[in-house]
Amino acid sequence: MTATTSAWHESAHRLAEEMAASGILRSPAWRDAVEAVPRHVFVPRFYVQQPDGQWTETSADDDGWFAAVYRNEPLVTELATTTKGNRVTVSSSTKPGLMVRMLEALDVQDGHRVLEVGTGTGYNAALLTHRLGADRVFSVDIGASLVDAARCRLDRLGLAPTLAVANGAEGLPAHAPFDRIIATCSLPSIPWAWAEQVREGGLVLVDLKPSTHAGNLVLLTRHADRFEGRFLPQWAGFMAMRNTDRAPEATGFVGEVNASRRSSTRLEPTPWSSLVPWFLAQTRFPGEVAFGYRGATSSGPEWAVFSTPDGSWSAVGMQADENGRRETRQGGPVPLWDAFDEIHATWDALGGPAWDRLGLTVTPDERHRIWLDEPEGSVGWDLLVQ
Ligand SMILES: C[S@@+](CC[C@H](N)C(=O)[O-])C[C@H]1O[C@@H](n2cnc3c(N)ncnc32)[C@H](O)[C@@H]1O
Structure with missing residues (x-):
């Protein structure tokens, strides 16, 4: 020693x-x-x-x-x-x-x-x-x-x-x-x-x-x-479970950020900026969402990009304009960012509940019910189990 x-x-x-x-x-x-x-x-x-x-x-x-x-x-x-x-x-x-x-x-x-x-x-x-x-x-x-x-x-x-x-x-x-x-x-x-x-x-x-x-x-x-x-009230993050004893392969958006379905958003484009609504949005997404960046500007990446295995993708501009809005572009079957934007609005309307107000019930049929405040309460969301 x-x-x-x-x-x-x-x-x-x-x-x-x-x-x-x-x-x-x-x-x-x-x-x-x-x-x-x-x-x-x-x-x-x-x-x-x-x-x-x-x-x-x-x-x-x-x-x-x-x-x-x-x-x-x-x-x-x-x-x-x-x-x-x-x-x-x-x-x-x-x-x-x-x-x-x-x-x-x-x-x-x-x-x-x-x-x-x-x-x-x-x-x-x-x-x-x-x-x-x-x-x-x-x-x-x-x-x-x-x-x-x-x-x-x-x-x-x-x-x-x-x-x-x-x-x-x-x-x-x-x-x-x-x-x-x-x-x-x-x-x-x-x-x-x-x-x-x-x-x-x-x-x-x-x-x-x-x-x-x-x-x-x-x-x-x-x-x-x-x-x-x-x-638990405080957020934590672990590395994701692997299905094999090998390096996990990166999945993600492989297409081009193009002009299909243009819009704009007032929300920050990174998942960690809105952890609770980002979680709730999983109940709307058609599968696991891969996150990454595309393009480069002098002040960092140009786009935050989100994609799911079914080919849905959204890109959100990293830089906001003078009104605090960011450009969005979306393609594929499900407009992912719109789904997130909607659930964010629902969450806002509920008073922006933090983790300590959320719970989960899992039943043998694999249903994952996320609830607000009480299991039998009126507000809940079903997680899409992949
Ligand atoms: C954050 S580390 C665990 C830290 C550990 N408890 C310690 O005290 O050092 C996560 C571990 O989960 C393991 N892991 C990933 N997928 C797994 C799986 N399907 N089954 C069991 N372990 C898995 C990884 O190999 C990794 O060692």
Whole structure:
């Protein structure tokens, strides 16, 4: 052990202090876990993307590695190359403050059996194992080499939860039932397979995101005939679930921004400018929406472009005119931006409700009903499950 890494107890303590001071880390049991698990063991290297798009690697031999690992920041830990030769993120160590916020929200009690979907580095599995014991923690990842590496790191610390290479959308039926499921990647919908593996009264915490930036963490209770619960008040974003152990291929708009269906909008053209209405608009879109930019001006990209697999697309000018309006152009079967504009107006008319007023009910027929304030209230939207 080097002089730096031998100081990890102090660094883990400082990280815990910082999270406790900001009110994220509240329970003594999770505080003990954060102080007892050395994050540097789980993050032997990380990657940072530079302004030119290239990635740089920082590993245990580099200055700054140790300090970065004990900061309350997410770190990209695994890259893969797409068929077009682009290096993309496939795994990361989640921001500790977000992980702890989720673990606190999950209301884990002694004796609970927990399934984690998205083992990644193994750090969160280590926190869970410290809290519950190895025989009560199960964690799956679609990346075989990620699971191998996580197993070795956990083993070094004498921790042996059950790890498996699996598509987390299917859960881990051989080890069900669970009291809790926590997913650390986002899913486009809630798999009913999970309901079959969580006991009645059990909880599931997952980042529901049918499209990029479109959704949030939702805490669902397993009832006899449904999952039901509310979105967490604070927005968070995880990397999207993959269906294979490979780099996700970029999908997106391949056509030309042309003059068909011209109009204008007063709304900002980026999904993160209107997170709640952007999520609600998923109930109108004909599939997953890819987001990107087109064209270049001296002050940045010319267009924000949105497209769905059926060939619908919208482009919205990044620069507003003197009246605050932006040009829109749309093509294909569904005018995506008009659909968003309409739902934004509905949301405005409802008083612009934030995440804490939204909830979700999922039934065995896979219906995903988003509701305002109460499950049986008069305002709701049905999510199109892809
Ligand atoms: C943000 S990382 C998880 C961080 C992790 N909990 C930790 O403590 O380091 C997301 C992980 O989800 C995994 N993942 C993506 N698709 C998956 C799938 N279908 N099933 C299981 N895991 C998946 C990725 O390989 C990645 O490791």
